[in-house]
Amino acid sequence: MTTLIQISAGTGPVEVRRFVARLATPLRIALDDAGCPIDAEIRHGDADAPRSLAFVLDGVEPDAPVFRPWLGTHCRIDTSRGRGARKRWYVGVSAIRWPSGTPPTLDPADLDVTACRAGGPGGQHVNKSETAVRIVHRPTGLQVRADRERSRAANHRAAEHRLASLLEMRAVGREARARDAAWRAHHHLERGRPVMTWRGVPLQRI
DSSP states (O other): OEEEEEEEOTTOOHHHHHHHHHHHHHHHHHHHHTTOOOOEEEEEEOSSSEEEEEEEEETOOTTOGGGGGGOEEEEEEEOOSSTTOOEEEEEEEEEEEEOOOOOOOOOGGGEEEEEEOOOSSSHHHHHHSOOEEEEEETTTTEEEEEOSSSSHHHHHHHHHHHHHHHHHHHHHTTTHHHHHHHHHHHHOOOOSSOSEEEETTTTEEO
């Protein structure tokens, strides 16, 4: 069983997409503290302002208790847009059941591979060494990031495995329901009654 924890900007402007990227940090820390390691990360859009961002967790059910406090609408209050101005930006967090597939063989000529620093907890080695790996599959635009392992080579293998699984699912159509659920979660965003409210950079919960 594979679960995607997706943060989505819906059809919001760039400020909302930046909120997506910023909210990923406290969510990543919460998952790590709960013993739910992230196997890979998928972004659609710019790295610092994605339309959606999903954490891939293998072996975890989408209704796991650790996810429940996070699921729903999140609000960021922005007070830096003029005298007395209070602007609210909303993103949605959803848990999506994703089918597992048998990875096909990847063509290295189709891949853009970038090493980068791993974020979040993990000590000096993780934070200061470029052990994380981001792979972009040029023909489809799919992006996968892996930083669970402490070596770049191991993260490279994990990212390739996840990318291959996603491509295999696309090829045979087994992800149809999951893709429909992700699409509906991305485009259906309830503004109001947030489960959590945030402000500042980096984000602080209020």
